[in-house]
Amino acid sequence: MLNLGELSRRNTGLSPYVWVVFYILPFYFIFRSTSPYTIAIGITLITVFFICYVLSFVSKGWLVYFWTSVQVAISVAMSLIYGYVYFSLFLAFFIGHLKNRVAFITLYTIHLISTLVTINYGFVTQNQMMITQLPFVFLSLIAVVLLPVSTYNKNKEDRLQGQLDDANKRISELVKLEERQRIARDLHDTLGQKLSLIGLKIDLASKLISRNPRxxxxxxxDVRQTARVALQEVREMVTQMRGSKLEDELYRIEQILKAADIAFALEGDPKLTNTSLIAENVISMCLKEAVTNVVKHSEAxxxxxxxxPSRTELVVQVQDDGVGIPPGVNHFRGNGLRGMRERLEFVNGSLEIVSGQGQGHGTLIKMKVPYVSVKPKEGEGE
Known part of the structure; x- marks a missing residue:
């Protein structure tokens, strides 16, 4: 549990010993009076003020305005009767702790006007107590002007910092989650391609074992070599998460298509110049998944x-002449295509799937990724 000192600092920002001094000080001004009646009124005012001060901290809604208004009235009375203007510091400190902007502006304005009017009235009426305390009254007036604003801004900054810390923690968790999903997709794509190649090689070997053992x-x-390559890629992915170059990926794609007895054709230059490394890595991984789907499902x-390449983006198309995707089937139902779409969206790209309806029409997968920002040439059209 919090002790009294910690609770006081958390709620008011001041040590309880400072508050003890503030509580005792007004009695000094009161007992300077020779009239018992005046002393009794002063003690009553001080007691009511501190009760209202505590209630204003724990209250909500319109009660805050009510208790603060009572304190403002007592502060004015103490200033005019006893020359004790320092209750205005209590009020300035409390008003600065208000969280509601409207309540802060309203009470700050009321308190500032009432303090200015009271001090001016004391000097006009030649109040000796105020005149003898002129430097301290002036400092109190400065505090009434500045303390609520500085306290309000400091508390607002602390709240925003707390929200920022919470947001950073949330972002950190989301980044971790996204990284886990990315690693899962990478493992799925990498192992999916290699395992498909191994399966095809084993099927082919089982057919050739009696006719052509050599x-x-x-x-x-080749199966053993592919398994070693897959293991090495997984290790590299987990330890370094390195990017994949498009040229290297196209070479591996050509191998797996050749093993699956699917004719492969490439149009365009795989050496990318304007595409960022992360976008090239995304394209490579998406191509790997697309070709894996062609081998496993298309019968192409x-x-x-x-x-x-265009002026603003790179378009990559994968076209096969297989059976296509049946009508009514959700293209993004599986992890592969959904992962492709998520990867492309991460680099502000897009994925489009066009499927024929029948044998030989096949499927067209169109991927788009924007280039790194490049100024268009003068006079160049769209």
Whole structure:
């Protein structure tokens, strides 16, 4: 549990010993009076003020205005009767702790006007107590002007800093979640391609083992090599999460399509100049997933990849002549295509899927990624 000192600092920002001094000081001004009646009134005013001060901290809504108004009236009375203007400091400090902007402006204005009027009236009427305390009265007036504003801004800054810290924690958690999902997609894409190639090689070896044992042995050797490559890629991905170059990925794509007995055609220059490294990595991973789907699901005989550069973006198309996606099937139901779309959206790209309806019409996958910001040439059209 919090002790009294910690609770006081949390709620008011001041040590309880400072408050003890503030509580005792007004009695000094009161007991300077020789009239018991005046002393009794002063003690009553001080007691009511501090009760209202506590209530104003714990109250909400219109009660805050009510208790503060009572304190303003007592502060004015103490200033005029006893020359004690320092209750205005209590009020200035409290008003600065208000969170509601309208309440702060309203009470700050009321308190500032009442303090100015009271001090001016004391000097006009030649109040000796105020005149003898002129430097301290002047400092109190400055505090009434500046303390609420500085306290309000400091508390607002602390609240915003707290919200910023909470937002940063939330962002950190979201980044971790996104990284986990990205790693899961990378593992899915990388292992999916290699395992598909291994499956095709094993099927081919099983067919050749009786007719051509030497060729079957070569295929099994390729299976072993592919498994080693897959293991190495997974290790590199987990330890370094390095990017994938488009040229390297196209070479691997050509291999897997050749193993699947699918004719491969490439149109366009795989050496990208205006595309960022992260966008190139995204395109490479998406191409890997698209070709894996062609091998596993399309029953295609031909696959063509086109790299079409424009002034503002790179368009990559993957076209096969397979069975296509049946009508009514959600294209993004599986993890593969959904992962492609999420990757492309991460780099402000887009994914479009056009499927034929019948054997030989195949599927067209169109991916777009914007270039790194490049100024268009003067006079160049859209």
């Amino acid at each position: 060729q079957a042995k070569a295929e099994l050797k 005989k031909h696959c063509r990849i086109e790299l079409i």
